[in-house]
Amino acid sequence: MEDTDNKRKREDNSTNLNPENKKLKNEELIVINNETLNSLKKSNNFKNDFPYEKDVGITKFINENNPGFTVSLKQRYNDFLVNEIDEKGNVVHLTNLKYEKKKVESEVDDSLSQEEKDNKAFELLKDYIKDEEKIEKIKKIVKDNGKDNTVVTTEDIPNKEDRTKLHQFFRKHFSNRIETETKINTVQINIHWANGRNTDMRSSQKGDSYWKQLGGEFCQFTMFKTNKETMNAINIIAYTLYTTSRSLGIAGTKDKRGITVQNVTGYHMTPEKIEKANKHLLAQGIQLGNFKFVKKGLKLGDLKGNLFNITLRKLSIDDNNIIENAIKSLKNIGFINYFGMQRFGTTSLPTYEVGKAILKKNWRKAVDLILMEKIGESERVRKARKIWKDSHDPKKALEEMPKNCTAEISILKAFEKMDQINAYSNALLNIPRNLRMMYVHAYQSYIWNLAATYHIEKYGYKPAIGDLVITEEKQKAMDSKKRGKHNKEKPDIITSENIDKYTIYDVVLPMPGHDIIYPENEIKNYYEDLLKKDDIDPKDMKIINKEYFLPGSYRKLIVKPGNVEWNIIGYNDEDADLALTDLDKINGKEAPINIPDGKFKALQISFSLPTSSYATMALREVTKMDTSIKSIKESGEVIDE
Template identity: 35%
Template structure:
């Protein structure tokens, strides 16, 4: 997913940067760092080199960049309703009172059956509770009996003591109406999550804390970053929609809303989505007339764009993530640690103070004492140095695994970008070359070989073993494929490289930097390699022009606005500023900023966009 930033007339955005908190109390203005250029991360070519670009401001406000997940069925995930579904309906046999009492007696004894009947006969006594000592088996059978009642009962259990009460009883918030998930559709509660300036993990952690469910029970199809308003589905094992209704206001105070609940038999896992739908406003458009811009938009719709990894893949710091990844793959672990710990341009006061102390002393204990707590990678490295002085490799591997892999993936992305730029410069991008690689469906034998000896605990919605496999093009098969089929490799120990000059170039680029990926070296165990299409297609492309006067005027409705019945903004017919509203759908892991780049032809880094302001 790709995003851009610019100055706003409202509160200045801190997205993509370290935000100041209680541990960064000095308000000394940070020095501005030089914008990161696309050429620094290998981005230089265009699918259609003949288009005219234009000036614009991307994401002047949060509502200018809307991202909606697209599910495996091709449906755009939207927040449309906050209604909580009815979770209790009488299921199973319809018993008479005597039959019901006999079932209770058979489970427990006559005394329990009599007490239970007396409880049921006093529906108006909402403060009354009944407690029954149970084990797992009798409790499950009792739940099934309770499910046959027209009126639901709340329950709680502690050390086998099951307490039941009427639904109006609010004495103990831990007592809940029993939900028969299977009868409602499945073990998982699926909900659509709308969030403002919050990434997926931030949303998961917030839901876990407020709703009081373990974060490991919350799953999702893809990660969304914080630099947009995003909507995506999540699933929760044995989730309860009533609990979300109770804490809706607290979630909303953090910019998070949930709705469109349903029960499903399978949870989501990473990859269980087709892509994302983008609704984007480009403000203060100038430098080209509407006819010229329309030509560029039509080219995007018909020709697509080069599937580069966007600028946010490489971070917003003056030290780019792929530079750290390069050091790790060079096995220069001391150099990688220094890139993470040493002073860098653009840091806040306390971060800079801690880094300067490291540069002067290399004393992990001293630096840990003043390093801001939000510096997770830095703290992990320093703690390792404190325990294992001088062991640089151990220090780097002490970083959280997802962050460690982020650095390596950034380097792979950098090599991929450079390879594609070289390919377009040398050979264009209109047709495949002999030796190019494409992906094809695996044979049944290949799938069975992958499955052999492996028990998958995948609970998602795809077959984890039925993955495409690479095929090198030859004179015999090249006519079966187009440029849209061509992929370029993310270097790894199982990577199949193109059998042509670009394949050799990829290997040479890494050799020049002292990197040779070998199967027997455990530093590359986490780097199997992957493939990414050269060409990206923008689907469902639509656009409109709208004029406005107020630079902060809302020009696109969010899902939240629509769910609340807000009318779509119409702008000012004679407004002094022109905006372009765009919508399009991209596949998974494709960057909207790279689609925009094909049209606007200006630098897309957040630093470059942050310098843009509305013209007078």
């Protein structure tokens, strides 16, 4: 039975991680009078309000002739299913929750007493150690529970495979009692009681041998999560397993709003331990399965993309030709590879504003922006922010701030620990790095979106002289050099001589940074003007602070989805589940039934996208709808929280 204190601690954490949010009404406004907000309003026409797509540079469509249609965008998070595609091109699915350990035929009858088992084992040991005197010494170690700290050293065992077999023999028959390790600089093995002293131990080597026998030092498992940010889910899993999030590896992050499936690796973890966590994780909307050992842990970028299965409810038209033409256009022509609205946060303060302040080394403004009052937040968050605004007392603000406000809590804890509220740079550094970098990446994405729109306005949907291009072959070469830690390879540049070799699908635009090149045409001037307007020099992105190292990267301007499929389904119940999740399939849930003459119609569409491309931007191309939270709420949609 679980320890009561641990159980209570877990339940308290569960409550903190999922605070009940009471939303403010749309018409409620917050009046903020502080130096930071006033300066923002003056310099950037900043409004403390949710942004539209146009506010983050999203304005163009590829196929303007498609009239579009209205649907319910993300009304329910289980209408948005995402499955990771691994580096080998396999779609990741959760198919089982149980770990079936491989059964090994026992050489010792389990019905025997421990003493009888040991005697049988000593007989078998003669196949490995021929010196009977040494076997007798090992018997004495076992019988006396190692009280004399005796160490028995074998004769030379030149063959590594034979040494491995002997290690495995003792682990199997004398687990937790006898330890073995190869003696340093020899081919001999030391054998001693598990707590023996004065031994020539190499525990790390022993550990490597143990995990190698299992198949690798990492246990890979599939994570199924519901309506959770990826890092939030990882933190919950780490807490449940009594470990740190650093011991868990992922290939990519997924949106909160949706049900997503992806691989995770855990360093020096056993499937049995992870499997037991499922009973605690179920209430958090997380389940783990498909366990196996692997030699390498996952790191960001170790994937090919994602497969999306999306249900768009309340389809507004009956003309299937319009839908079919729109989806054919998406499949054959593609969509503008804008960074979606999720990239810029879910509050009335776009995250790129914080990123801009950080890149300008205005640490105070960055902190003030994170802590300031925002519209549309829960009453508890609003109260905590007001306490901070009125008192600047980090302890009092922390008492009210919900645990899922990670950035705010990190800053307030830093202020409390340092006993001062003006160490802004250090306070920012207390925010977990992945979250801290999210702000500056949002600014890069904001600039990229603006540049993408300008490129289309200037050159249309065709490559131009001076554009940067990366073909499929070039991308493979760049990826290979990246994995091999060679010097970073640059894109090719279109000239009048080679322009016929390239298409719009080869064109890339840079994410601003200190180690990228810019197009050799008017797009370069546009980038420079945008950054100059914000008083940011790309060269500073290297020297600003080692914690905000931004070399930059390249992103395709136009993307074509793969594996595009669609169908129309009729339904009567607005809250009916219209698609099966991986967990539904494991639990044997029946597939939804199509009701052709149902009260409502839904468009179900599936497609695959490369990593970092946004499904919402593909849907935008099909429907011609604004995907921002502000626009969705203005249309009367109730977003399932």
